[in-house]
Amino acid sequence: MKAARIVKPKESLQVQELDTPKPKGFQILVKIQSSGVCHSDVHVWEGYYEGIDGQQLKTTERGVKYPLTPGHEIAGLVDSVGDQVEVISRGQKVLVYPWIGEGLCPACRIGEENLCDKPRSLGIYKDGGYAQYVLVPSYRYLVKMEDDMDTDTSAPLSCAGLTAYGAIKNANLKPNENVVIIGTGGLGLMAIQLAKAVTGAKIIAMDLDDKKLEVAKKNGADITINSKKEEPVKAIMELTDKLGADAVIDFVNASKTVETDMQFLRRRARLVLVGLFGGELKLSLVTMPTRAYRLIGSYTGTLSDLIELVSLAGRGVIKPVVSNRFKLDQATEALTMLKEGKISGRGVINP
Ligand SMILES: [Zn+2]
Ligand SMILES: [Zn+2]
Structure with missing residues (x-):
């Protein structure tokens, strides 16, 4: 599969040919149709956040490892499932909940995985959505979408909408x-x-x-x-x-x-x-x-918040505006445009 990856902060992303992951156990492989381009991706690409007094908070000191496939607003179709998965089948249209925790800390225990002590968020700590496929660690992180919901306008729900x-x-x-x-x-x-x-x-x-x-x-x-x-x-x-x-x-x-x-x-x-x-x-x-x-x-939201949100979006209550569409090899261009304020709604990559 192809993936647009940050090999080193600040350098152009490279489109690499990687082995397509094979899901095991409870894992799911999602064929990505739409991957939103979020401002956090710019921070991950630049390698730092702005602290106080002009200080820079480095992403590597917060556990981000490169090379990394960014992208945490992911919508697509279930491509294949691990041998333990019985509740979701191939071809189902899904939105991926990317704010995944390790499952054991007090936050995870009460369903606030977005605030996990040891986060494993897709596109930040694990490979994410600027790719043809993404491996999701469990079917639990998938939110089913109605067939008539558009993946481009739904992808931004999992970060922008959820936040x-x-x-x-x-x-x-x-x-x-x-x-x-x-x-x-x-x-x-x-x-x-x-x-x-x-x-x-x-x-x-x-x-x-x-x-x-x-x-x-x-x-x-x-x-x-x-x-x-x-x-x-x-x-x-x-x-x-x-x-x-x-x-x-x-x-x-x-x-x-x-x-x-x-x-x-x-x-x-x-x-x-x-x-x-x-x-x-x-x-x-x-x-x-x-x-x-x-x-x-306030940082993103929980999985149950996302389930509610997808339901609201399905009824047209909330409509993310997609203004720009990109291919995988335009990932650097997409991030640059976002950084320079040239994307008015949301940019989406269609791999
Ligand atoms: Zn946790
Ligand atoms: Zn985001």
Whole structure:
């Protein structure tokens, strides 16, 4: 099989001819039809994340080994199954849950494998979706898709969609509450669609771009704020009888956005941090207990979240927008375009 692999960080990916894996036991071999190109792939390719004070957090120090086949948003067809698999058969259309844990730590034990102490995520710690086939360690990580669901638009559900859904769940919204969504790019838009569909909360979308805010409104935002034109703290206070936001979900998560978020929180507010922009935050410690704020880091979602999400997507509640399609030998181009902000929706590789 062919796979586009990162041999060394920052170098062009190489399309290599590898042995097609043979599934054993509970393993499944999936023939990949669509593999989403995610911003985390850019970090894995560059070999680091941005820390504080310009410090770089190296991927190799966090257990990533090269050469690696990246790609964790994988949709395709079951090609072959191990001898212990009885519940899923060849040709079934599936989405792969990539946030696989080792199965034994406390997180895995309660179904939060995405937060495993020793993660084995596909496309990050194990070979992933920039290939013709992927070996999935157990049939348990497959989510069945209806035959009429499109693999290109479904693949991004397993990271982009799941991250948005996980953040909405962490915000723990009630119908009498409001939520401010910071950043209305791909993830923010999906969060707006999902919050509309499942929470009943009033949705306030904030961004710097009127065009994006218009799209946010069409997708379910009740109110939009352009934080370039309006003073965000004043605007939120006016909208909430001077009480503030019940929850904020920050898809940017940079020093500047979170400093602002902290100024319009209502008592008992949840501030959910999702974006990987990074930086640092100065906190007034005494206000943490007196106003009972909760700061919550949110990373992807659980397998059961993905099952719910696929069901919502099947009913058209959430629609990832695919804007660019690539072949395997265009993987470097896809990552470069994403890094340079030239992909407006999601890029997908069709191997
Ligand atoms: Zn674990
Ligand atoms: Zn991702």
